[in-house]
Amino acid sequence: MDFEKEYDIVIAGGGPAGLRTAIKAAEKKLKVLLLEKDQEIGSPVRCGEGLGMGWFNRLGIKPDPQFAVQSIYGAVLYSPKGKKLVVRFDKASGYIIERRIFEKFLAREAASKGATLIAKATVIDVLKEGEQVTGVKFVHAGEEFSVKAKVVVAADGVESTVARKAGLNTTNALYNVDSGYQYEMAGVKFEHPDLIALYFSNKYANRGYLWIFPKGEINGKNYGNVGVGILGSDTKTAKKCLDEWLETQPELKKGSKIIVNAGCIPVGGLLDKMTLNGLIAVGDAAHQVNPIHGGGMGIAMEAADLAVEVIAEAIEKNDLSDEFLSQYTKKWFELRGNKLQSLVKKRKMLEAISDEDFETIVNSLSGEDVLKLAGGDMLESAKVVTKKLMKNPKLATILLKYLK
Ligand SMILES: Cc1cc2nc3c(=O)[nH]c(=O)nc-3n(C[C@H](O)[C@H](O)[C@H](O)COP(=O)(O)OP(=O)(O)OC[C@H]3O[C@@H](n4cnc5c(N)ncnc54)[C@H](O)[C@@H]3O)c2cc1C
Incomplete structure (x- = not known):
């Protein structure tokens, strides 16, 4: 097998979270190994493949027509x-992407920047010295290997086992x-x-x-x-x-x-603890998904950027402790997690709406109203809601019922 015995970062999982971690860490000249259990990075796809324009802009990803196949x-x-x-x-508000191709783009970019990626490599356990995670065990083509890492990144998706094996409680209701x-x-x-x-x-x-x-x-x-x-x-x-x-x-x-x-x-259950000594969980493995619509690709890649910032500093300071790495959790909640947490509350309100009430709400709104409400301008939103309530008192009863 063509890999070394020791890396700065070993990443378990080659989805958006893991691939973006590999790219950003390689850009910082860290020694990176990414292990993906499937035989092909990018496949099988388990996704609606919608990605909003905001994410392309925020993450600095050019919507190449080879993967950004349909403007929305x-x-x-x-x-x-x-x-x-x-x-x-x-203007286009997003794209439907061919995720199979998108992930290939990310994988090729990571490799071109110096990361090593291995497909058909399943992480089966973590190595530990006392309380410190120091690497992983993995199986590739029926053979078992061990590799050391200063930090292990658990980017192994919603069914994540790697962080759990290391001792992080990632169970979700x-x-x-x-x-x-x-x-x-x-x-x-x-x-x-x-x-x-x-x-x-x-x-x-x-x-x-x-x-x-x-x-x-x-x-x-x-x-x-x-x-x-x-x-x-x-x-x-x-x-x-x-x-x-x-x-x-x-x-x-x-x-x-x-x-x-x-x-x-x-779509909820954000982890309040996402790190251990020598380990960070990113993406679906850390439940980092928008709880209203279930989109997680952009959020996973954004979290990966933050994880790499913290890991790079930890390696530079030679402090791989949970205490140091936990800055990632704190910064992520400030950047994204707190907003998602408030969306969990909104999700709970929305899921209680009956079909009949939903019908009344939709019948009271126009597409233009929805645009104004989604625009985030408090004054505009208040104007729309007031106008609608005056026209349709039944709407007021419905809103009060769910706001309670
Ligand atoms: C039906 C459906 C529709 C969705 N639609 C959208 C959408 O339209 N837009 C959107 O943004 N999000 C959508 N999502 C959510 C989105 O797919 C995830 O949030 C996103 O893929 C998270 O990225 P990730 O890298 O954290 O995890 P994943 O993409 O799940 O990647 C994890 C990777 O880790 C690998 N892995 C797992 N265990 C191991 C192991 N032990 N060793 C090595 N590798 C391992 C897996 O094979 C996988 O490749 C959808 C999800 C579903 C299920």
Whole structure:
């Protein structure tokens, strides 16, 4: 095997969190080894593949057309009874990416900057000296290896075992986990091929929503991701919800299902402890996901940047203690975690809304209202809400019910 015995950073997992960690650490001239259990970095994909423009800008990633395959100009929201609200921006607000290709880009970038990456390499345990994590054990092509690291980064996703093996409590309540199921469908006609479509219905998507994320067009027909996210502990499976809903969509159900993917999404239960002596957890492994819509790629990469800043300083100061590394947790909560925590509260309020009340709310709003509400301008939002409440007193009763 072509790897060394000791690295500054060994990363378990080659998703967005691990790959971005590898790039940023290599840029700082740290010696990096990334181990990915699948035989191909970027595959299988378990994702709707939507990434907002804000993330491209914040992370300094150029939306290369090889992976940023469909510009998205907004969203169309469907109420349970099919009333739609179109929210369209003048400029692209994000992209649907081919994640398989995106991750290859990241992997190639990391390697070009000096990181070593190995696919089909499963981390099976951590090495420890007393309380200090000092490396990992992994299996590659049936053979077991050990490698030392100053810091181990657990970027092994929602089912993370690496941080847990080291002693970090990463368990999450089932209530805080959504279950997702998705088809990439082809040979269909999407009503709005440059908007994402979100369908709200407690019947087909308890606590979550169904989505269409368009990816492109060929011979006058569209293709894209059609999926659902629901409460993990729901009595129905996400697959059943999606299949039942597809039966209600005459155009969609004619399409071909060319990829099937399923996965869990942590939509709450942020870890208040994400480090140990010599270990940091990043991305889904640390439950760093937007609890309202379940998007986690951007958040994972942003957290990776922060983790590398802290690790680089820890290595420079030769202080690999939990106390030093825990600055990452503190800084991450200041940067992102506190906002996500407040979204968990909003998620709880939103998930309590009945289909009937949701219908009344949607019937009271226009796409323009939604744009103003989403714009974040308090005064604009207050004006919209006041105007609507005056027109429709029933709305006031509904709002009061859920705000309680
Ligand atoms: C159905 C669904 C739809 C989603 N849609 C979106 C969306 O549209 N937009 C968005 O931003 N987010 C979406 N998400 C969430 C997003 O996929 C995750 O938040 C994101 O992938 C987190 O990145 P990560 O690197 O932390 O974890 P992952 O992408 O899960 O990567 C972890 C990697 O670690 C590897 N690994 C695991 N164990 C080991 C081990 N022991 N040794 C070595 N390697 C290991 C895995 O094979 C994997 O490659 C969706 C999730 C699901 C399930």
